[in-house]
Amino acid sequence: MSENTPSIFDLTSRVAVVTGGNRGIGLGMARGLARAGATISIWSRDETKNAEAVAEIEALGVRASSVRCDVSSESSVVDACAQTVEQFGRIDIGIANAGFGTYSDPIGMSLEQWRRVLSTNLDGSFLTFREIAKHMIERGGGGKLIAVSSMVESFGAPKQPHYAASKGAVGAMVRSYAVELARHDIQVNSIRPGWIATEVLDPIVHDEKASKALLSRTPARRFGTPEDLEGIAVYLASDASRFHTGDSILVDGGYTIF
Numbered sequence: 223m224s225e226n227t228p229s230i231f232d233l234t235s236r237v238a239v240v241t242g243g244n245r246g247i248g249l250g251m252a253r254g255l256a257r258a259g260a261t262i263s264i265w266s267r268d269e270t271k272n273a274e275a276v277a278e279i280e281a282l283g284v285r286a287s288s289v290r291c292d293v294s295s296e297s298s299v300v301d302a303c304a305q306t307v308e309q310f311g312r313i314d315i316g317i318a319n320a321g322f323g324t325y326s327d328p329i330g331m332s333l334e335q336w337r338r339v340l341s342t343n344l345d346g347s348f349l350t351f352r353e354i355a356k357h358m359i360e361r362g363g364g365g366k367l368i369a370v371s372s373m374v375e376s377f378g379a380p381k382q383p384h385y386a387a388s389k390g391a392v393g394a395m396v397r398s399y400a401v402e403l404a405r406h407d408i409q410v411n412s413i414r415p416g417w418i419a420t421e422v423l424d425p426i427v428h429d430e431k432a433s434k435a436l437l438s439r440t441p442a443r444r445f446g447t448p449e450d451l452e453g454i455a456v457y458l459a460s461d462a463s464r465f466h467t468g469d470s471i472l473v474d475g476g477y478t479i480f
């Protein structure tokens with residue numbers, strides 16, 4: 223390919239929103255999109271971490287900003303979408319990545335514990351998709367919506383029925399939006415990461431017994447890193463995936479098939 227041939231992975235002039243983009247997997251994907259040329263808007267709650275992430279992304283030579291946003295709040299997501307469109311003129315790529323899990327006894331779990339996880343992981347992904355899709359349809363010209371689900375979509379997760387339910391529902395939501403939005407040239411997919419060494423996984427990564435047990439079941443024999451999610455994010459955000467929709471893609475070092 224000649225130097226002048228435009229790459230199908232080029233994201234120059236595209237604007238990408240990454241919820242939960244101030245650290246971990248979200249920041250890893252944001253870095254990947256930025257390296258492909260995208261302008262980045264980070265939607266997360268911690269303003270100090272937001273500012274640090276924006277500085278890191280800007281150092282890669284692209285425009286970036288952040289909005290203080292709680293994705294479980296409808297008004298917060300509506301405002302974040304309006305602010306981003308006001309600032310950058312458009313949104314081409316929306317990544318619903320913000321999420322968390324807790325380990326709780328499934329029998330003793332309160333409804334409040336259940337709902338807290340669902341409201342960020344599921345309601346937050348829905349609100350992010352809904353607001354960004356509305357904008358994309360109004361402006362025309364298509365777009366990309368990507369959710370970060372989990373491999374727990376497809377197997378039992380001890381002490382995490384709320385987390386597994388939220389991610390299973392996100393997968394179903396993605397397929398439904400994919401069907402609905404295809405006519406607007408909007409591709410909708412999800413990524414199912416395996417065990418990725420971010421802050422939330424620290425207790426497992428630093429527990430010799432637990433990490434040995436997990437890695438012996440992982441063909442790649444290592445934990446994933448946020449950098450391992452860069453490539454799939456760029457692919458799903460770019461023209462390279464223009465006929466690829468409604469899918470759920472594992473990035474797990476082979477854990478699920480072993």
Ligand code: NDP
Nearest residue numbers: 242244246247266267268292293319320321372417418420
């Ligand atoms: P981190 O805890 O490192 O990052 C979570 C991010 O989500 C932070 O940026 C946090 O920012 C943001 N966030 C959390 N709640 C909210 C909220 N209510 N509104 C806005 N932002 C929020 O987690 P990971 O990077 O590990 O996880 C990212 C995604 O990947 C999650 O959806 C998780 O379920 C999924 N995942 C992770 C795996 C792993 O092994 N690490 C495996 C499979 C899936 P702030 O607190 O500032 O709002």
